[in-house]
Amino acid sequence: xxxxxxxxxxxxxxxxxxxxxxxxxxxxxxxxxxxxxxxxxxxxxxxxxxxxxxxxxxxxxxxxxxxxxxxxxxxxxxxxxxxxxxxxxxxxxxxxxxxxxxxxxxxxxxxxxxxxxxxxxxxxxxxxxxxxxxxxxxxxxxxxxxxxxxxxxxxxxxxxxxxxxxxxxxxxxxxxxxxxxxxxxxxxxxxxxxxxxxxxxxxxxxxxxxxxx
Numbered sequence: 001x002x003x004x005x006x007x008x009x010x011x012x013x014x015x016x017x018x019x020x021x022x023x024x025x026x027x028x029x030x031x032x033x034x035x036x037x038x039x040x041x042x043x044x045x046x047x048x049x050x051x052x053x054x055x056x057x058x059x060x061x062x063x064x065x066x067x068x069x070x071x072x073x074x075x076x077x078x079x080x081x082x083x084x085x086x087x088x089x090x091x092x093x094x095x096x097x098x099x100x101x102x103x104x105x106x107x108x109x110x111x112x113x114x115x116x117x118x119x120x121x122x123x124x125x126x127x128x129x130x131x132x133x134x135x136x137x138x139x140x141x142x143x144x145x146x147x148x149x150x151x152x153x154x155x156x157x158x159x160x161x162x163x164x165x166x167x168x169x170x171x172x173x174x175x176x177x178x179x180x181x182x183x184x185x186x187x188x189x190x191x192x193x194x195x196x197x198x199x200x201x202x203x204x205x206x207x208x209x210x211x212x213x
Contacts, residue, residue, distance in 0.1 A: 035051050035055045035056075035058055035059040035060070036055070036058060037052075037055065037117070060095065085164065086164060086165060086166070086210045087164065087165065087207065087208065087209050087210070088162050088163035088164050088165035088195075088206075088207070088208040089163060089205050089206070089207050089208075090114070090162070090163055090205065090206040090207075090208070091204055091205055092204055092205070092206060093204065094201055094204060097113045097114075097183075098113065098114040098199075098206055099111055099112070099113060099114070099183070100112050100113075100114050100162045100163070100187055101162070101163075102160050102161065102162050102187060103159075103160070103161040103162075104123075104128075104131045104133065104157050104159070104160055105131060105132070105133070105157055105158045105159055106158075106159060106161070107131060107132075108130055108131030108132070109131075110123055110124075110127045110131070110184040110185065111182055111183055111184050112183070112184055112185050112186060112187040113179065113183060113185070113186050113187065114187045114192070114206065115186045115187065115188055116189065116192060116197060117189075118186045118187075118188035118189060119188055119189050119190065120154075120172070120173050120188045120189075120190055121160070121170065121172045121173065121185070121186060121187055121188040121190055121191050122172070122173040122175050122177055122185040122186045122188065123172050123173070123174065123175075123184055123185040124174075124175070124176045124177070124184045124185055125174050125175070125176060126176070126184075127184035127185065128155065128157075128172075128174055133155055133157055134155070135153065135155055135174070137155075137156065138153040138154060138155045138174070139153065139154045139171070140152075140153060141153075141154060143173070143175065150175070152173050152174060152175045153173075153174045153175075154171045154172065154173055154174065155171065155172060155174050156169055156170070156171055157169065157170055157171075157172055160172075160187075160191055162187065162191075162208065163208075165195060165208040165210070167190075167191050167194050170190060170191065171190075172190075173185075192208070194210065194211060195208040195209055195210055195211060196208075196209045196210075196211060
């Protein structure tokens with residue numbers, strides 16, 4: 001019996017749904033673009049060619065080539081309100097990717113881009129190795145993007161926690177998306193769909209509220 005398994009649909013279309021090209025031929029530091037889809041949701045894509053054609057006119061380059069970030073919001077914007085247990089509040093700078101500090105298996109942490117368009121969470125192999133994630137029962141699969149298809153592994157983590165919002169166990173994609181120094185991957189909808197995600201541009205805060213069971 002073959003031990004190789006194909007990953008589920010969510011992984012296979014992860015690159016297509018988010019517009020992020022994960023092919024090995026993509027330049028490691030390709031420009032990240034911010035754009036808004038037909039539902040008014042903010043998305044981030046790597047390279048202008050990975051933004052759907054109908055939205056390219058409104059895409060804005062962010063990341064390494066962006067101008068200096070505006071001043072961070074006063075701490076009182078978030079801390080003035082008590083945060084209920086299980087709810088996460090994440091500060092961000094408008095016009096830049098929304099970065100989160102994600103704790104894996106209750107110990108080590110990684111820096112991920114919160115991406116409501118990515119169906120699967122993607123974390124670089126080096127970041128997973130640094131927190132001791134095992135590849136013993138990894139599943140083989142592939143991600144397809146505009147540059148072609150790339151082979152990847154999916155590995156089990158017992159938990160991912162972001163500012164008190166926790167999901168687990170979860171299968172995550174082990175892949176280096178080439179997002180640049182200080183960014184280990186994407187926090188996708190396999191995590192985010194467990195919460196109501198509210199992006200408040202005025203207060204510069206994303207709130208993750210657990211969905212009612």
